Amino acid sequence: MQVITMASQKGGSGKTTLAGHLAVAAGRAGAGRVVVIDTDPQGSLSDWWNARTPETPEFVQTGVSRLAHDLETLDSMGVDLVIVDTPPAITSTISQVVAVSDLVIVPTRPSPHDLRAAGATVDLVERAGKPLVFVVNAAKVRARITSEAAIALSQHGTVAPTTVHERTDFAAAMIDGRTVMELPRSGKSAGEIAELWRYLAERLSGGRRETMLTAQGERAPAHKRSVLPDAATA
Ligand SMILES: Nc1ncnc2c1ncn2[C@@H]1O[C@H](COP(=O)(O)OP(=O)(O)OP(=O)(O)O)[C@@H](O)[C@H]1O
Numbered sequence: 001m002q003v004i005t006m007a008s009q010k011g012g013s014g015k016t017t018l019a020g021h022l023a024v025a026a027g028r029a030g031a032g033r034v035v036v037i038d039t040d041p042q043g044s045l046s047d048w049w050n051a052r053t054p055e056t057p058e059f060v061q062t063g064v065s066r067l068a069h070d071l072e073t074l075d076s077m078g079v080d081l082v083i084v085d086t087p088p089a090i091t092s093t094i095s096q097v098v099a100v101s102d103l104v105i106v107p108t109r110p111s112p113h114d115l116r117a118a119g120a121t122v123d124l125v126e127r128a129g130k131p132l133v134f135v136v137n138a139a140k141v142r143a144r145i146t147s148e149a150a151i152a153l154s155q156h157g158t159v160a161p162t163t164v165h166e167r168t169d170f171a172a173a174m175i176d177g178r179t180v181m182e183l184p185r186s187g188k189s190a191g192e193i194a195e196l197w198r199y200l201a202e203r204l205s206g207g208r209r210e211t212m213l214t215a216q217g218e219r220a221p222a223h224k225r226s227v228l229p230d231a232a233t234a
């Protein structure tokens with residue numbers, strides 16, 4: 001089982017948007033049984049999941065203090081991938097989540113404020129000795145600052161080769177629990193997310209992408225509920 005954590009001190013960088021989208025993209029790419037976890041008191045990812053009709057990804061209600069234990073349970077239940085959303089802060093919560101992660105994704109908008117804020121997140125992830133990938137998110141099409149941001153970020157860590165652009169379909173899709181891949185006409189946004197997931201899957205599997213993409217996990221339960229027996233869904 002692999003654990004991906006979305007983290008960035010900066011609010012509104014795209015943690016929740018990318019958490020939901022990557023969870024769905026991973027499932028569609030054959031990553032197996034995918035679970036999302038929301039550790040943000042704002043509960044945006046929980047709200048998205050509750051508004052959602054499809055049965056996947058699965059959702060687990062847990063707390064940071066129980067997280068390591070619950071992840072062990074999920075692993076023993078045959079879950080293949082867990083994506084954890086976190087609040088926009090540098091707190092002990094984030095450190096505890098990062099500590100149990102295989103990969104930390106730091107979504108960053110190509111703006112001076114976001115770039116300046118990225119350093120604190122990088123320090124935290126580096127202290128934990130975890131691999132980090134920046135994803136440039138909500139970039140304006142053909143804006144020069146996008147490549148400048150990627151260059152600036154690359155001095156602090158790996159930057160995903162796929163940039164996610166600013167498009168209204170990301171917000172529109174999430175209102176009723178969907179992703180851009182699930183809109184009637186899925187377009188460029190869906191392509192970017194699929195491409196981003198392919199890159200991340202390759203990272204996670206240390207280059208052995210086939211294993212990750214063809215692994216077939218157990219089927220999700222037939223009705224929507226938390227996959228942990230003792231936990232209530234949000
Ligand atoms: N690529 C994008 N294109 C257009 N809008 C986007 C994009 N990514 C995120 N947004 C919008 O930006 C806002 C913030 O995104 P999101 O909630 O994912 O960020 P966050 O990092 O989780 O925020 P917080 O720090 O408050 O948890 C939302 O309204 C979302 O719809």
Ligand SMILES: [Mg+2]
Nearest residue numbers: 015016040044
């Ligand atoms: Mg969020």
